[in-house]
Amino acid sequence: MAPVVNGKFIFAKPLQVGELAELGKTAVYDSSETINLDTVALNGSFLAKTLVLAIDPYMRGKFRDPAIKSYTPSFDLGQPISGFGVAVVLRSESDAFKPGDHVYSNTVSYAHYWVPKDTSPFTIIKNEIGLPWSTYIGVLGMPGQTAYVGWKEFSKAKKGETVFVTAAAGGVGSIVLQLAKRDGCRVIASAGTDDKVAWLRALGADVAFNYKTEDTRAVLQREGPIDIFWDNVGGETLDIGFEFARNRARFIECGMSSYKGPNPYRLKNQFFIVGKELSVNGFIVLNWLWKYGTSFYDEFPRLVKSGEIKHEEDFTYGLEKVGEAMQEVLVHGTNRAKKIIVVASN
Ligand SMILES: NC(=O)c1ccc[n+]([C@@H]2O[C@H](COP(=O)([O-])OP(=O)(O)OC[C@H]3O[C@@H](n4cnc5c(N)ncnc54)[C@H](OP(=O)(O)O)[C@@H]3O)[C@@H](O)[C@H]2O)c1
Known part of the structure; x- marks a missing residue:
């Protein structure tokens, strides 16, 4: 077979602290190379x-200067970026x-075709219950695992308690x-749009509101106090959460999506952590899969297949559109649900 074009999404320019990913600059789609699928060396x-x-x-944090250390390695400059995905072995x-075989890992290359140097992170998805491949990077992948791990380990939920979830329409929050x-x-x-709020109601939220048009403080004053705060955004919303927490409430610190730009909001209400004896737990999902990975995969595929756990996906079609999709998730927050890039159907 003749060589085919092998498009790749390449990390081109590191971001400084507080800088936002710029379309067509931070990472670029490159279709200049071809690959011969019959003869490429596999080693x-x-x-x-x-x-x-x-x-x-x-992924926002992985566009940094490689010299800066963090909990996850930076992307490699000049190389295709990588992340959670599903691929088929040719x-x-x-x-x-x-x-x-259909393979899954967090080291899938954002390229049409690729040969991994290290095959150890890959697992084969059997998909005996016949769910779409996208499910395995959404509700049955890292976002679903994050919700499951954080909730099981830190919520200590009791029937009748009041929970506040932010970015609740997203892959984790929903x-x-x-x-x-x-x-x-x-x-x-x-959540940040009326469409998302309608989805939250459909999922069973007792109170759902658009924080851009309704005042979070007023809602929590009316509907609180809260026993459990699932925090996906940090910043001022977290500060308001401290104010309307019940004594001994649990704060599950999952993400800081409201962080934007070089001048982040500085917390003012952290003294409530002491006065109200609050528990504040941050966590990284990958560090807890030893404890919850098996039970997650025992329970969740069946619940998703039966519709007992509902999920939505926001598809973007084409590898060349990764930049636009990243702007939606990392800069504007306009993704409707779990953002998935569909590169090929089979
Ligand atoms: N701790 C862990 O191990 C772990 C693992 C996975 C994910 N996370 C974190 O969990 C959170 C949710 O992840 P997800 O995958 O479910 O994402 P997501 O909710 O699908 O997308 C991010 C959402 O955050 C909201 N948002 C609020 N302020 C924003 C801003 N300034 N810029 C961009 N978005 C903003 C937007 O929704 P609204 O319309 O509601 O504003 C946006 O749609 C993220 O903070 C993520 O980093 C943590």
Whole structure:
């Protein structure tokens, strides 16, 4: 077969602290190279074709100068970026993977075709219950796991307690909302558009509001106090949460999506942590899968298949559109639900 164009999404320019990803500058789509799928060297690995890719908020931090250390390595300058995705194996020299296998990991290359140097992070998805591949990087992937791990480990939820979830329409928040309802809690959920708020109501939120048009402080004053705060955004909303927390409330610090630019909001109400004896727990999902990975995969695929756990995905079609999709998730927050790039259908 003749060589085919192999488009890639390349990390081009590191971001300084507080700088926002710029379309066409931070990372660029490059279609200048071709690949021969029949002859490309595998060196004991496999040749993969990308099917679906996730755009996740944590990726923002990976566009940094590689010299700056963080909890996750930076992307490699001049190389395709990588993240959670599902690919199909086209050829293989590895005993562990065979052509036709669908593989999943957080090291999938944002390229049409690629040969991983290290095959150890990849697992084969059996998909015996026949869910779309995108499910495995959304509700059954890292976002779903994050909701499950954080809720099981830190919520200490009791029936009738009041929970506040921010960025509640997203891949993580929408699952937290449903886990809280399944545990008999009363849920207050916020999001940034009226469409998202309608989705929160459909998921069973007892109180759902658009924090851009309704005052969070007024809602929590009316509907609180809160026993559990699932925090996806940090900043001023977290500060308001401290104010309307019940004594001994649990704060689950999952993300800081409201962080934007070089002058982030500075907390003013942290003295409530002492006065109200609040528990504030941050966590990184990957550090907890040893404890919850098995039970998650025992429970969740069935709940998703049966519709007992609902989820939505916001698709962008084409690898060349990764930049636009990243702007939606990392800069503007306009993604409607879990953002997925569909690169190829099979
Ligand atoms: N701790 C962990 O291990 C872990 C793992 C996965 C994810 N997370 C964190 O969990 C949070 C939710 O993740 P997700 O995948 O479910 O994302 P997501 O909610 O699908 O997307 C991010 C959402 O954050 C909201 N947002 C608020 N302020 C924003 C701003 N200034 N810029 C951009 N977005 C803003 C937007 O929704 P609104 O319309 O509601 O504003 C946006 O849609 C993120 O903070 C992420 O970093 C943590």
